[in-house]
Amino acid sequence: MMNSLSALLLLGACELSNSPETGIVQKSESESGTVNVQTLPSRSQAQLVEHVSFNSEFVEARNISIWLPEGYLPSGGEDYPVIYAHDGQNMFHAGHAYGGVEWGADETAQRMMAEGLVRPAIIVGIWNTSDRWQEYAPQKALQLIPQDTPSDWLGPVIPELKADAYLRFIVEELKPFIDATYQTRTGPQDTFIMGSSMGGLISLYAMAEYPDTFSRAAAVSIHWPLTEPDGAIAQQADAAMQTYLAASALDPEKHTIWFDHGTETLDAAYPPHADAMEAWFRAQGWAPDQAVFRAFPGTDHSEAAWADRFDQILTFLLEE
Numbered sequence: 001m002m003n004s005l006s007a008l009l010l011l012g013a014c015e016l017s018n019s020p021e022t023g024i025v026q027k028s029e030s031e032s033g034t035v036n037v038q039t040l041p042s043r044s045q046a047q048l049v050e051h052v053s054f055n056s057e058f059v060e061a062r063n064i065s066i067w068l069p070e071g072y073l074p075s076g077g078e079d080y081p082v083i084y085a086h087d088g089q090n091m092f093h094a095g096h097a098y099g100g101v102e103w104g105a106d107e108t109a110q111r112m113m114a115e116g117l118v119r120p121a122i123i124v125g126i127w128n129t130s131d132r133w134q135e136y137a138p139q140k141a142l143q144l145i146p147q148d149t150p151s152d153w154l155g156p157v158i159p160e161l162k163a164d165a166y167l168r169f170i171v172e173e174l175k176p177f178i179d180a181t182y183q184t185r186t187g188p189q190d191t192f193i194m195g196s197s198m199g200g201l202i203s204l205y206a207m208a209e210y211p212d213t214f215s216r217a218a219a220v221s222i223h224w225p226l227t228e229p230d231g232a233i234a235q236q237a238d239a240a241m242q243t244y245l246a247a248s249a250l251d252p253e254k255h256t257i258w259f260d261h262g263t264e265t266l267d268a269a270y271p272p273h274a275d276a277m278e279a280w281f282r283a284q285g286w287a288p289d290q291a292v293f294r295a296f297p298g299t300d301h302s303e304a305a306w307a308d309r310f311d312q313i314l315t316f317l318l319e320e
Contacts, residue, residue, distance in 0.1 A: 046070045046110055048092060056173050058165040059135065064174065065092055065125035067106050069113055072122075072183065079185045081121045082178060083317055084170060084214075086136065086195030086202055088125025090303050096127075101303040108310050117311075118318040124178055126170065131162055136198035137226060138205035139163040141244035145236050153227045163202060164209070171210050188254075192317045194218035196306050197266075200259070201226070207255055208248035218258040218313045220306050221266075224273030229266070238276045245280075252290040258316045259292065260309070262299030271295070292316065 051064040065088050069080065089096040091105040105123055112118045129135070133154075139161040147158045179186045193214045195203045200222030207214045224241070225234035259277070261270035274293060281291040294312075299305040 045072070046106065047072065048106065054174070054177075056169045058169045058173070059162060060129045060131060062129050063127040064088065065127070066178070066182070067092065067109065067123040067125070068182070069120040069122065070110065071120065074183070077183055078120070079183045081119065081190035081192065081318065082175075082184050083121055083123045084175075084191075084193045085123060085125050086193075086199035087128050087132075089127045091123065091125040098303055101307070103303060103307040103310055105307075105310060108307075109314060112311060112314060118314055119320065121318055122178075122182060122184060124174070126174070133198060134159055134162040135166040136195070136202040137161055137163055138201050138208075138241065138244065140209075141205070141240045142226065142233075144240040144243055145233055149232050149236070151227045151231050151233050153231070154233075158233075163205060166202070167206055167209055170206070171213055175213070188213055188215040190215075192216040192218070194220065194313065194317065196220040196303075197223045197301065204257065207257070208245060208250050211249040211251065211255065215254060216256050216258075216317050218317055219260075220258075220309075220313060221261050221270070221301055222259055223266075224270055224277060229269030234269075238273055238280075241277070242280050246284070252284075252286045256289070256316075257291050258294070258313060260294040260296060262296045262301065262305055264298065264300035266301035267299065 047068040049066040049068065051066070053061040054064045055061045071078070072080070085091055085105070087098075090098055090101075091103050094100055094102045097103075105125075109118075109121070109123060113120045142158060142161055145158070148156070149158065150156050151158070175191070178184060184190075188211075191214050193203045193206050194217065195201075197220075200219030201224075203217040204219050204222065207217045224237055225231070226237045226240075227233045259274065261267050261274050263271070274295070278291070278293045281293075296305070296309060299308070
């Protein structure tokens with residue numbers, strides 16, 4: 001759980017350097033924007049690197065939070081798998097997280113990796129913007145629904161969809177930067193993507209759109225209705241998603257997907273959709289260990305609920 005950041009440095013062309021007195025790892029000069037860096041106490045040497053206002057040709061600039069595991073070396077060391085996580089401000093920072101509640105992803109990952117429960121990995125938290133729904137809504141699936149379908153959430157027409165541009169940002173700009181800057185395993189078998197609610201939708205969509213980039217996705221409390229659960233779009237959502245996925249290159253021999261939901265608050269609307277989508281995946285030949293559908297009775301649609309089961313999600317993503 002990271003508190004205030006320990007260092008603020010303008011970008012330069014330097015390598016990572018370690019301060020033995022503070023344990024702070026300093027980085028300067030990159031094209032990505034200002035970098036803030038914080039480590040856990042020196043005995044752990046886990047690091048959190050903040051790229052502030054990471055620029056893109058495709059979407060609005062945003063912050064990127066990168067958690068590096070204990071033992072990470074900037075060069076000459078082990079290469080690590082990478083998890084790309086949407087709503088990145090909720091992963092590590094209570095001060096920036098929705099409702100002031102973070103997932104504690106760094107603490108959970110640190111504990112599980114130290115205990116040998118999962119393999120070490122890098123977690124890249126991609127912060128959202130004011131265009132969150134437009135960037136996370138699965139664009140090609142929504143385009144199968146009449147664009148003048150009204151929505152209490154969206155208004156009389158579906159707004160401009162930006163998911164394809166957002167995924168181009170991740171695949172064409174962010175991932176190449178991460179792979180060039182950090183010690184990563186670059187292939188699809190070591191590249192994963194995850195998110196909650198609308199972030200679950202864009203995680204599934206990312207793997208369908210870029211099946212040779214991502215091999216595992218975790219869609220936590222995935223918002224199957226797309227908009228308000230009792231609206232006209234929700235009534236068409238499952239059929240639109242199934243039609244889209246049927247034409248995609250998702251392959252149970254190459255990909256594994258985690259879907260889950262609770263039963264309280266907004267998650268109370270998800271079981272019928274989850275049942276329909278699970279039936280569809282099974283009919284397409286996906287076994288229970290290839291398309292995992294989990295229910296967490298009594299849990300709600302919140303960062304706290306997702307934090308409580310992040311250990312299970314991490315195990316799914318990082319199992320070999």
